[in-house]
Amino acid sequence: GAGVSQxxxxxxTEKGKDVELRCDPISGHTALYWYRQRLGQGLEFLxxxxxxxxxxxxxLPSDRFSAERTGESVSTxxxxxxxxxxxxxxxxxxxxxxxxxAFFGQGTRLTVV
Amino acid sequence: GDSVTQxxxxxxxxxxxxxTINCTYTATGxxxxxxxxxxxxxxxxxxxxxxxxxxxxxxxGFEATYRKETTSFHLEKGSVQVSDSAVYFCALKDxxxxxxxxxxxRLLVRP
Numbered sequence: 001g002a003g004v005s006q007x008x009x010x011x012x013t014e015k016g017k018d019v020e021l022r023c024d025p026i027s028g029h030t031a032l033y034w035y036r037q038r039l040g041q042g043l044e045f046l047x048x049x050x051x052x053x054x055x056x057x058x059x060l061p062s063d064r065f066s067a068e069r070t071g072e073s074v075s076t077x078x079x080x081x082x083x084x085x086x087x088x089x090x091x092x093x094x095x096x097x098x099x100x101x102a103f104f105g106q107g108t109r110l111t112v113v
Numbered sequence: 114g115d116s117v118t119q120x121x122x123x124x125x126x127x128x129x130x131x132x133t134i135n136c137t138y139t140a141t142g143x144x145x146x147x148x149x150x151x152x153x154x155x156x157x158x159x160x161x162x163x164x165x166x167x168x169x170x171x172x173x174g175f176e177a178t179y180r181k182e183t184t185s186f187h188l189e190k191g192s193v194q195v196s197d198s199a200v201y202f203c204a205l206k207d208x209x210x211x212x213x214x215x216x217x218x219r220l221l222v223r224p
Binding site for chain 2: 031033035041042043045048050056091093095097098099101102103104105106107
């Protein structure tokens with residue numbers, strides 16, 4: 001597709017379960033970002049991938065959160081043992097290398113019950 | 114570390130009023146600067162950008178000028194419309210190409 005694609009668009013999970021969120025970046029984009037947006041709040045940086053460099057994981061809130069990226073393609077954000085405070089919209093963005101603008105997906109709305 | 118500071122919202126204006134949303138940044142080197150907009154129920158869209166000092170980004174009647182001397186990138190529009198009601202985010206891309214956002218400013222335009 002032409003844009004950043006995220007799946008699922010909505011996810012309801014029980015507290016304590018693991019979830020995987022997927023992001024398909026725009027083809028050719030070497031940079032990929034994950035953010036979390038709680039209701040009515042700003043964007044909280046989680047993790048950043050740039051090409052084959054080591055990812056910047058400085059925003060991951062706990063060791064329950066992890067992310068992987070296959071080359072310059074799909075990325076998966078995994079949240080283990082989900083808690084109610086993990087409920088948020090998880091946004092993925094991709095960009096060309098360098099200072100280019102980032103394009104965002106529609107997000108995955110995660111609800112932990 | 115690098116950071117972006119935006120004015121607190123919400124900003125409430127009447128239609129056709131002049132809009133300014135302040136944004137200042139802290140960064141080493143020469144970041145690129147962006148404004149993103151999030152309309153109700155929608156995802157983030159790029160509104161405008163500037164990549165070097167004194168550049169002016171513009172789109173849909175909105176403008177922002179990259180001011181290195183004041184480390185600012187204030188968003189302006191001469192005459193707002195109800196359809197401009199949204200949350201506006203200022204952001205920078207630093208020398209490591211990490212994208213950092215401000216906290217967002219909600220704009221409400223009344224008819």
